[in-house]
Amino acid sequence: MSKYLSKLTIPLLAVMLGLIAGSIIMLISGYDPIAGYGVMLDGIIGEQYYIGESLRTIITYVLAGLAVAFAFRTGLFNIGVEGQLIVGWLAAVWVGVAFELPKFIHLPLAIVAGALAGALWAFIPGYLKAKFRVHEVIVSIMLNYTALYVTNYLINDILTDKKDRTERIADSASLSSPFLQSLTDYSRLHWGIVIAIICIIIMWFILEKTKMGFELKAVGFNQHASEYAGMSVNKNIILSMVISGVFAGLAGVMEGLGTFGYAAIKGGFTGMGFDGIAVALLGANTAIGVALAAILFGGLKAGALNMPLQIGIPSEIVDIIIALIIFFVAASYFIRWLAQRFNQKGVK
Known part of the structure; x- marks a missing residue:
């Protein structure tokens, strides 16, 4: 139990320090931090609608964070979650628009299409890493831009007649839930929340309870020792990136089939894939x-x-607070030193 509590210490202190630093910034900027945090809290849980919208936002962050965390737990840095999310979004919407099928076929097909698109996009840096030892960070960053401009081209020139967005997906491919919306005063909360929970369980089960997960972690920890033990390093590198890409693709599915119901030309990145890095970092990659x-x-x-x-x-104040939380998590040595000082004073 103490081991788990010690793991929680740094993230919790980082959050507290980030909020305190955010308060100082608000004061310097001439704002009341108590009122600011009060309004923020009200915007999270103050009304049923706000609760629904908060949960909807959390769904995508869970999947983007899992994508980054899974790769990191296996020794890889998947910085391409943003691109994998974007191609997953488009693939799911394309299936949702192009086919007319019963819901029990159409919805799973669209979800699988988005997951496979994310997996395929992540396969590229995984294969290049395994085959040619090209660093996955460089390739995955480049593929983010490739995904952005390729999907914009496909939407503008292939899927539509010079329009900035596709048609809306068929109802049979939608994750939208009248039941969940009625519970949350008609927010955009959708059934993706169930998928996110399932994915949390899947990641935990793969890494902690399966032989495959043991091999993936072993390869990430020490490739030479794993190879000496008879494990296929190259296969596990590719497999890790592909599974990570599945989570990222599903994050895009949540946006395409759940929140929006269409794919649109993007003037820039959504940011959700990059935020997934921060989520994974704060969550200690578990x-x-x-x-x-x-x-x-x-x-x-x-x-x-x-x-x-x-x-x-x-609202940029919140971005500053998030950045400060990430900074304090990264400065783990400083956090540990503070925790030790507090513990020493408590003992005295």
């Missing part, structure tokens, strides 16, 4: 940790929308 970190980040992002409307605090 399935449960990612879920908790996604709740925090999703809540902050959703609550931030309330701040400029009610008391005029710019």
Whole structure:
């Protein structure tokens, strides 16, 4: 039990320090931090609609965080989650628009299409890493831009007649839930919340309870020792990236089939894939940790929308707070030193 508590110490202290630093920034900028955080909290759980929108935001952050965390647990840095999310989004929407099928076939088919698109996009850096030892960070970053511009081209020139968005998906391919929407005052909450929970369990089960997960972690920890033990290093590198890509593709599916119901030309990145890096970092790259970190980040992002409307605090303040939380997590040595100092004072 103490081991798990010690793992929670750094993220919790990082969050506290980030919120304190955010308060100082608000004061310097002439805003009331108590009112600011009060309005933010109200924007997260103040009304049923806000709760629904917060949960909807959390869903995508969970899957993006799992994508980054899974690769990291196996010794890889998947910085291409943003691109994998984008191609997963488009693939799912294309299936949702192009086919007319019963819902029990159409919806799973669209979800699988998005997951496979993300897996295929992640396969590229995985294969190049395994075959030619090309660093996955460089390739995956480049593929983010490739995904952005290729999907924009496909939407504008192939899937539509020079329009900036596709048609809406068929109802049979939608994750939208009238039941969940009625519970949350007609927010955009959808059935993706079930998929996110299942994916949390899947990641935990793969890494902690299967031989495959043991091999993936072993290869990430020490490739030479794993190869000496008879494990296929190249196969596990590719497999790790592909599974990571599946999670990222599903994050895009949540947006395409759940939140929006269409794919549109993007002037820039969505940012959700990059935020997944922060979610995974704060969640210590564990399935449960990612879920908790996604709740925090999703809540902050959703609550931030309330701040400029009610008391005029710019929502960018929340981005600064998130950045500070990440900074304090990264400065783990400093956090540990603070924790030791507090413990020593408590003993005295």
